[in-house]
Amino acid sequence: xxxxxxxxxxxxxxxxxxxxxxxxxxxxxxxxxxxxxxxxxxxxxxxxxxxxxxxxxxxxxxxxxxxxxxxxxxxxxxxxxxxxxxxxxxxxxxxxxxxxxxxxxxxxxxxxxxxxxxxxxxxxxxxxxxxxxxxxxxxxxxxxxxxxxxxxxxxxxxxxxxxxxxxxxxxxxxxxxxxxxxxxxxxxxxxxxxxxxxxxxxxxxxxxxxxxx
Numbered sequence: 001x002x003x004x005x006x007x008x009x010x011x012x013x014x015x016x017x018x019x020x021x022x023x024x025x026x027x028x029x030x031x032x033x034x035x036x037x038x039x040x041x042x043x044x045x046x047x048x049x050x051x052x053x054x055x056x057x058x059x060x061x062x063x064x065x066x067x068x069x070x071x072x073x074x075x076x077x078x079x080x081x082x083x084x085x086x087x088x089x090x091x092x093x094x095x096x097x098x099x100x101x102x103x104x105x106x107x108x109x110x111x112x113x114x115x116x117x118x119x120x121x122x123x124x125x126x127x128x129x130x131x132x133x134x135x136x137x138x139x140x141x142x143x144x145x146x147x148x149x150x151x152x153x154x155x156x157x158x159x160x161x162x163x164x165x166x167x168x169x170x171x172x173x174x175x176x177x178x179x180x181x182x183x184x185x186x187x188x189x190x191x192x193x194x195x196x197x198x199x200x201x202x203x204x205x206x207x208x209x210x211x212x213x
Contacts, residue, residue, distance in 0.1 A: 001028040003035060006071075007064055015068060015099075015170050022101060022168065023144050030103045030142065030166050036073055039063050059088065070169040076110045079158040093155045093184035097177065099170035102145040107163025109139035114147065114154040115188070121150060122179035128189045139165055150179050153188060 006029045013021055029035070039061060060074040079085040090110075095117070116132035123129055131153070137145055147154060149172055180193040 001025065001032055003029070003032070003038065003063060003071075007066075010069060010168075019146065023103075023146070026101055026103045026166060026168055027142060027144065030105050035063060035105075035166075036061065039073070068171055070171070072167045072169065073105065074165050074167055076107070076156070076159050076163045076165065078160060078162065085158065088156075088158070090156050090158050093153050093186070093188060095150055095153050095181050095184075096147060097149055097179070097181040098172050099149050100145070100147050101168040101170075102139060102165050104139040104141040104143045105164040105166050106141060107161045108159050109141070109143065109163045109165065110159045111136060111138045111157040112145060112154050113157070114145075114152050117151050117153060123182060123190045125190050125192070128187060131188060139163075150181070153182075153184055 006025055009025050010022070013025075015022070059077070060072050062070060062072055064071040076088060077084070079088060079090055085091060114135050114137070117123070117129050118132060119129040137143065139145055149170075182190040183192055183194065185191055
């Protein structure tokens with residue numbers, strides 16, 4: 001499936017209810033092996049070699065964004081050192097304030113461990129919520145991960161080989177927002193809001209190195 005066809009199909013879906021259709025379309029899109037090259041070609045034609053507007057962070061590309069959803073292509077490298085693990089934010093328990101669908105695109109895929117939050121929102125800092133049983137999924141090609149906004153905690157374990165995934169982020173409706181996304185310690189106690197803060201800091205540092213090169 002072409003990216004343009006995927007975007008048009010999503011516009012016909014109810015993003016809150018048509019989960020099975022969204023998953024099937026995302027799997028079909030993941031069969032397109034030229035997504036990145038097509039995206040880079042279109043970006044260079046439009047913006048020259050200034051690709052910052054199409055980057056999500058140091059290891060992800062925004063393939064499409066509108067008011068309802070964002071589609072990203074993310075890369076996941078094996079990590080053997082603490083610095084490498086921190087760069088990709090591996091082994092960090094966190095939640096998201098948006099719905100996310102992810103499908104394995106290439107490589108063996110990272111492993112994710114998820115737990116449902118059973119307590120009512122909002123969470124309280126340093127107070128561990130009641131959690132469901134841990135579930136483990138390896139995001140190999142064709143495998144799909146779905147997580148609702150705010151109600152699940154997950155962490156990623158590095159893949160064995162260089163891998164990639166496609167992620168569809170369904171933007172939250174502001175009037176439905178009950179809490180913030182949180183980072184948690186290893187015992188699942190909420191520490192501070194937002195994994196994105198760490199990602200943005202890493203991305204900014206990387207861009208500064210490129211700009212001085």
